[in-house]
Amino acid sequence: MNDKDILMDALKFHGHKCWASVVGVRAGLAALRTLGVPRSGGTQLFAVVETGEEHGGMCFGDGVQYGTGCTFGKGNLSKKPLGKLAVTLIEKDSNCAVRVSYKPTLRKQIAESAFMQKRAAGIMADEIPEEEQMELVNLVWGALEDDVITIGEVFEYDGNWLPEVMGFQPCGVCGEMTALAYLRVVGTKQMCIPCSGYER
Amino acid sequence: MDTNNELYKAGLLLHGHKCPAMPMGLRAGLAALEKLGVERAKDGQLVALIEIGQDHCATCYADGIQMATGCTFGKGNIQKLGYGKFALTLIGRKSGRSVRVVTRPETIQKNKESEFIGFRMKGVPASQIDPKLVEPLVDYILASEGDALFQIGEVTETKLPAPRPHDFNALICESCGEVVVESYARIKNGKINCQPCAERI
Numbered sequence: 001m002n003d004k005d006i007l008m009d010a011l012k013f014h015g016h017k018c019w020a021s022v023v024g025v026r027a028g029l030a031a032l033r034t035l036g037v038p039r040s041g042g043t044q045l046f047a048v049v050e051t052g053e054e055h056g057g058m059c060f061g062d063g064v065q066y067g068t069g070c071t072f073g074k075g076n077l078s079k080k081p082l083g084k085l086a087v088t089l090i091e092k093d094s095n096c097a098v099r100v101s102y103k104p105t106l107r108k109q110i111a112e113s114a115f116m117q118k119r120a121a122g123i124m125a126d127e128i129p130e131e132e133q134m135e136l137v138n139l140v141w142g143a144l145e146d147d148v149i150t151i152g153e154v155f156e157y158d159g160n161w162l163p164e165v166m167g168f169q170p171c172g173v174c175g176e177m178t179a180l181a182y183l184r185v186v187g188t189k190q191m192c193i194p195c196s197g198y199e200r
Numbered sequence: 201m202d203t204n205n206e207l208y209k210a211g212l213l214l215h216g217h218k219c220p221a222m223p224m225g226l227r228a229g230l231a232a233l234e235k236l237g238v239e240r241a242k243d244g245q246l247v248a249l250i251e252i253g254q255d256h257c258a259t260c261y262a263d264g265i266q267m268a269t270g271c272t273f274g275k276g277n278i279q280k281l282g283y284g285k286f287a288l289t290l291i292g293r294k295s296g297r298s299v300r301v302v303t304r305p306e307t308i309q310k311n312k313e314s315e316f317i318g319f320r321m322k323g324v325p326a327s328q329i330d331p332k333l334v335e336p337l338v339d340y341i342l343a344s345e346g347d348a349l350f351q352i353g354e355v356t357e358t359k360l361p362a363p364r365p366h367d368f369n370a371l372i373c374e375s376c377g378e379v380v381v382e383s384y385a386r387i388k389n390g391k392i393n394c395q396p397c398a399e400r401i
Contacts, residue, residue: 054363057370057381061272072278074215074216083395182284192285
């Protein structure tokens with residue numbers, strides 16, 4: 001699959017077209033290339049993104065997810081909420097890692113685009129006309145890599161990787177299946193967290 | 201639904217390997233959308249609360265939920281509750297209408313008896329198991345009726361806290377030159393810094 005196809009599939013997954021998802025895809029693909037590793041079909045790679053909550057540009061995380069194959073579901077994607085558009089990609093076997101961050105060269109052009117003016121005025125991204133969405137996507141996708149991201153040096157990550165705990169058991173109270181590590185004990189019964197009354 | 205379904209294929213591309221849990225999330229997400237009578241969230245129209253935790257089997261479920269509902273990690277409208285359970289509560293942001301869809305124990309039991317899970321229990325990652333062993337499990341999940349796989353709750357009202365308006369102000373850290381969202385920036389010695397720089401200098 002070529003990179004533009006990956007981008008378009010990523011945007012479809014994301015649900016709307018925006019500049020930050022494009023930066024995320026570019027950052028993710030650049031990180032894979034720098035480490036010399038393929039997209040993570042399983043959990044061979046781990047990504048730490050630095051976006052936070054409730055701010056512009058968070059969509060970066062979906063670009064990284066799609067680009068690197070480090071996904072929310074597989075659990076090899078985490079947030080270190082610093083309000084920054086940056087990702088550290090780690091190959092778990094070797095702990096080889098690279099950090100790729102957004103470079104604001106196009107900042108003014110992005111901010112002045114019709115799309116961003118409307119977003120800042122509180123309009124949902126998917127309510128903005130398609131051509132205005134694509135105008136911004138093409139600006140960020142077509143720019144030189146050096147104008148969009150900064151690729152750091154490869155370094156050794158201090159990784160502490162936990163193994164999976166397999167298996168389930170029905171909760172002794174509600175009967176719903178619960179992963180073994182999440183069962184709690186109350187008296188003689190084993191139960192899920194909500195039934196146990198414990199917070200976690 | 202079968203493996204030629206466009207949404208399944210898109211889910212597989214996102215997810216990266218064949219397993220029964222991703223399609224299980226896909227079907228759960230679709231069941232919830234249908235029950236609420238709403239469309240996939242292009243933006244933050246829906247919120248998904250899922251009860252899985254970390255580092256346990258079949259968390260791949262969440263990628264199916266992301267693909268089906270459009271509630272994604274990047275958009276920030278999906279959250280793990282950390283109960284180690286295969287349940288989804290999908291909520292309409294404006295209406296507050298919500299539904300909880302929980303996977304029936306029999307659905308999970310069926311997977312448990314398979315040769316595929318035999319390998320998984322021995323610690324073999326899903327991406328390294330012969331796809332032929334997983335295909336019957338995927339077919340079963342895709343072909344079954346939603347009611348057979350899940351217990352689909354009644355539509356109820358869930359009150360979410362009012363969303364904070366998104367912060368669109370970005371600053372440049374005066375130490376490293378990287379962009380930092382205003383509400384995450386810190387002042388150190390009178391200068392604007394991102395948090396790592398503020399702690400370092």
